[in-house]
Amino acid sequence: MKVNRLIVLLAAFAAFSVQAAEKLSVAATAVPHAEILEFLKPALKDEGVELDIKVFTDYVQPNVQVAEGRMDANFFQHQPYLESFNEGKGTSLVSVAGVHVEPFGAYSRKIDSLEDLEKGATVAIPNDPTNGGRALLLLQKAGLIKLKDDSKITATPRDIAENPKDLEFYELEAATLPRVLDQVELAMINTNYALEAGLNPTEDALIIEGSESPYVNILVTTEEKKDSPAIQALADALTSEPVRKFINEKYEGAVVPAF
Known part of the structure; x- marks a missing residue:
């Protein structure tokens, strides 16, 4: 036993x-x-x-x-x-x-406000469908562009219906976006990569999503x-x-x- x-x-x-x-x-x-x-x-x-x-x-x-x-x-x-x-x-x-x-936020080392974006300015966005679409939706919210379908979360630059400033879009891997800040007027950056690059989203972003994201x-x-x-x-x-x-x-x- x-x-x-x-x-x-x-x-x-x-x-x-x-x-x-x-x-x-x-x-x-x-x-x-x-x-x-x-x-x-x-x-x-x-x-x-x-x-x-x-x-x-x-x-x-x-x-x-x-x-x-x-x-x-x-x-x-x-x-x-x-x-x-x-x-x-x-x-x-x-x-x-x-x-x-x-x-998600928009960052720049060349301008202090989205109003300063000149005609033909370069904008870098993530090249994956959902984050690229997320970037475009945020730019639409800021009044810079208008999408054909203003609710499409996988929108690409080809889905832009109105682009009054003739912004030129570059689609890049999300992780590389902080490294191109000196080469473009605006970069749309995921917060995790912004933080890694030493950016403070609440202070440095020219526009940022709200808590309702x-x-x-x-x-x-x-x-x-x-x-x-x-x-x-x-x-x-x-x-x-x-x-x-x-x-x-x-x-x-x-x-x-x-x-």
């Missing part, structure tokens, strides 16, 4: 050890996603989940890595981008939780893993009060909690 009890106890301890040592690999862009994940690591470790965070500088590989099973989840994108990626790549990644909004950044994984205890623990942690406080205090309005 004592031997059987010992075997049961050892089995229970082994199961607990495996659970306590469970690793969860998450792909993220550096700012603010990886910073938020790093903030959560100690609390999650206490819950038996050890985060392995890998930083990426692009918006493609984090999804590829998860879709191919090389990483468990990613945290870098919003829902419109995820839907566009799934449709274009034939993947079926899913959202687990909405965490924050990074208000629908582009909430999400935790993403596969259908098979979305209900796993480790993924759910991460989702709960990302939408906790300590994270809300961390985001508000660290980013001072440049990143806005969405929960």
